[in-house]
Amino acid sequence: MNTRQRNVLIRMGGALLIFAYVGYIGWKNLPRFDFGVMAAFFALYLIWQVVFEFWIYQDPEDYVTQDNDKKSYLYLQLSFMIALLFAAIDFLEIHYTRNFDWEPTVIYAGFGLFIISCAVRWWGFNSIGKFFNPRVSIYENHKLITTGAYRKIRHPLYLGSLISFIAIPMVLNSWGAMLIMLLTTIPALIYRINIEEELLLSHFGDAYLDYMQKTKKIIPWVW
Numbered sequence: 001m002n003t004r005q006r007n008v009l010i011r012m013g014g015a016l017l018i019f020a021y022v023g024y025i026g027w028k029n030l031p032r033f034d035f036g037v038m039a040a041f042f043a044l045y046l047i048w049q050v051v052f053e054f055w056i057y058q059d060p061e062d063y064v065t066q067d068n069d070k071k072s073y074l075y076l077q078l079s080f081m082i083a084l085l086f087a088a089i090d091f092l093e094i095h096y097t098r099n100f101d102w103e104p105t106v107i108y109a110g111f112g113l114f115i116i117s118c119a120v121r122w123w124g125f126n127s128i129g130k131f132f133n134p135r136v137s138i139y140e141n142h143k144l145i146t147t148g149a150y151r152k153i154r155h156p157l158y159l160g161s162l163i164s165f166i167a168i169p170m171v172l173n174s175w176g177a178m179l180i181m182l183l184t185t186i187p188a189l190i191y192r193i194n195i196e197e198e199l200l201l202s203h204f205g206d207a208y209l210d211y212m213q214k215t216k217k218i219i220p221w222v223w
Contacts, residue, residue, distance in 0.1 A: 023038075023039060023042075030092065033103075038092070040111070041114075041171055044111070044115070051118075051122070052121075052122075056122060056126060057132070058132070059130065060131070060139060061130055062141050062142075063139065063140050064137045064138065064139055065139065065140050065142075066137060066199065067136070067137045067138075068137075068198070068199045069135040069137070070136070070195050072188065072192035072195050073136075075188040075192075076188040076189060076192055079180070079181075079184035080165070080181075082184070083169070083181045083185055084168060084177070086174065086177045086180055087169050087172040087174040087176075088172060091172040091173060096176060097175040097177075098172075098174060099175065103173055107170065107171055107172075107173055109170055110172075112167075113163055113164075114168065116167075117160045118160070120149070120156060120160035120163060121157055121160030121161070121164075123148065123149040124160060125157065126149075127147065127150050128150070128157070131143065131145060132157075136199055138199065138200075138203050144200075144208060146211055151215075152215055152220050153216050153219070154215050154216070155196070156218075158192075158193055158218055159218050159219065162186065162218065165181045165186060165189070168181075193218065197212075
């Protein structure tokens with residue numbers, strides 16, 4: 001077990017303690033359906049993290065030579081966390097934008113979409129391998145990946161993220177959170193995609209330009 005994996009175990013152990021405490025409080029105070037939805041969502045999220053960190057993620061072999069993130073990762077994560085926090089509060093307490101008439105259909109559909117988002121990201125991570133970086137970066141000996149999930153679209157990982165941004169407000173039945181996602185998180189995702197394409201175009205030149213002409217950005221056959 002390497003240092004990264006040990007750190008992951010520590011983070012997950014802390015998260016499990018928090019979830020256990022929240023679950024204990026929720027079991028005593030929440031309606032059983034609401035508690036079941038939150039417990040299922042947290043369990044699915046933790047399972048995805050374990051699968052990603054221990055079976056999908058590959059440690060890079062080379063050093064980063066260019067970093068042009070321009071705080072896009074920060075913007076994306078911050079806007080997502082705000083939407084997620086609102087969704088949780090809206091679902092559990094305030095119910096400002098929770099539509100009970102649509103339950104449980106919208107919640108089950110949200111879980112289905114979230115599982116699809118995990119499958120899309122799994123394919124993307126397996127395709128890009130050791131060239132994945134949460135920041136917008138270029139490695140030494142960086143290769144342009146155009147196979148697997150990257151054969152038809154240039155950003156399959158972001159497609160998976162986009163699906164999850166739609167799925168999570170559905171799971172928690174919070175249309176206010178969906179609005180936050182549409183107004184802040186998805187624009188932050190598009191901002192990041194544009195930054196990444198600029199860096200890749202400057203690094204790979206004509207090879208990336210040719211790849212752009214043969215593929216769509218994020219949605220197959222559409223955009």
